[in-house]
Amino acid sequence: MSYCARFEEFDGRLFRFDTRIYLEAHIPNESDICVGAIVGKNPGSAKPTQLGVMAELDLDGDKMLPSVRNRFVAAYQKSDVHIPVNAFVQVWNLFYLCNPNLSAACSAIDSFANPPICSSERLAPRVVWFAWGGSDSRLNPFKERFLSCGHPSFYYNHQVGEVERRVPLAEDFAKHPQGMPATPIVNHLASLVR
Secondary structure, three states, rough: OOOOEEEEEEEEEEEEEEEEOOOOOOOOOOOOEEEEEEOOOOOOEEEEEEOOOOOEEEOOOHHHHHHHHHHHHHHHHHHHHOOOEEEEEEEEOOEEEOOHHHHHHHHHHHHOOOOOOHHHOOOOOOEEEEEOOOOOOOOOOHHHHHHHOOOOOOEOOOOOOOOOOOOOOOOOOOOOOOOOOOHHHHHHHHHHHO
C-alpha cells in the first residue's frame, strides 16, 4: 500500500490521523523510516477503508497525496540516491477533521474546544514541507503550533514563485502542491536527500 492512515470518529465527525505516503508499496510496521513531512490544511477527499486501525486509503480523487509522493520519488531519482527501505512522508494538518469543503470543515472544527491533533507531530522528520495555502483568518490560529518548528523546513512561496528555506509565517502563501511547478520542489528535495 502506498497511502495509509488511521481514521477515528469524534462527536460524529470523521478525523484522519497518522497519514503516511510510502515512496514504495509497503505494509506499515515498526521499522518504517520517516524521510519528511508535509503540513496541509485538513484531510479532504480520501476515505477510510476501515476505522480505528492503520489501513489503506481510498484516495477518492485526492490529488495532493500522489503529488507529494511523486515529488519525493523524483527527488531521489534526480539525486541518484536509493529510496530507503520502508520510507514514508508523514502528513500533518492544521486540523484533522475530514471534509473536502474547507468552509464546512472550518465550521465543523469550531464546535471542538480542543480539536484532537495527531501524535505523529512529535516525530523528528528530516525535512518539513509547508503547504497550507495563504493567510486565512479561520486557519491562521491553527498554524501557531507549527511556527516554531525546529526541523529543516521549506515552502513554495506562491507570491515570489520560489522555494523559501524556512518555516512560513502565518501570512505567507505556502502553496499547496496542486498546480505548483514540480521542478523547484524536486530540485530542493534532491539537495536534501544527497
